[in-house]
Amino acid sequence: MRRDVFQAIADPVRREIIELLATETLSVNEVAEKFEISRPAISKHLKILNECGIIDFNQIGRERLCLIQPQKLIPAFLWIKQYNKLWEDRIDSFENYINQIQTKNDKK
Amino acid sequence: MRRDVFQAIADPVRREIIELLATETLSVNEVAEKFEISRPAISKHLKILNECGIIDFNQIGRERLCLIQPQKLIPAFLWIKQYNKLWEDRIDSFENYINQIQTKNDKK
DNA sequence: AATAAATGTAACTATTCGGTTACAAATATA
């Protein structure tokens, strides 16, 4: 079973969980309440996020608080970031092309 | 069938295809030759990448050239990027903590 | 001590995923 950050953020529910936990620390039940799906389903998503280190648990009595570990997103960030030169060049060359046409039209 | 950039880059083979096509445009067969798995398997991966716009095809005779469209990675990039303030603060506070300890030790 | 609350997990199901082999179709070459 593959368990990496790319696979973790592939699921829209897990991305939403990350979004929630980025603003506040919540217990398992509090996370589950924010969704339509069952608590065990959320429990599984949290387990997957925990297995790749994106969240840690902090047991307080009978509650488990879910703490985000945002630095675990860095590898995925860097993988995508290596292509930003590529898409910026693409956009630049498109803008140059537009400017070129613009200049031609201005001359008319 | 969900088909978005997050799901596209979740698979390691597809990430490798993106890496290949970032440096050169290749035909379907040329892509397949770089992998151990069968050509139809690669064909499926290319189809998925195409369905979410990450690659375009350019038919030249009987060959189909695979052209990367790196700007399609931008939404995934931005989604992750919104957390970089979060992990930078985390790293900063860790560094501050280390510096604090260091300063204490220096005083001894 | 009895009950309520928070949570994990087992068992099950339907669907998707990632691979395979076999075959068909289109195009280039001899």
Add this chain to the structure above:
DNA sequence: TATATTTGTAACCGAATAGTTACATTTATT
């Protein structure tokens, strides 16, 4: 025209995914 090349796709398979309900366990409350 016959053959080789490039490619897509159908049919199949096993494993993983994402959900469910039912139940067990631990901790807090009454």
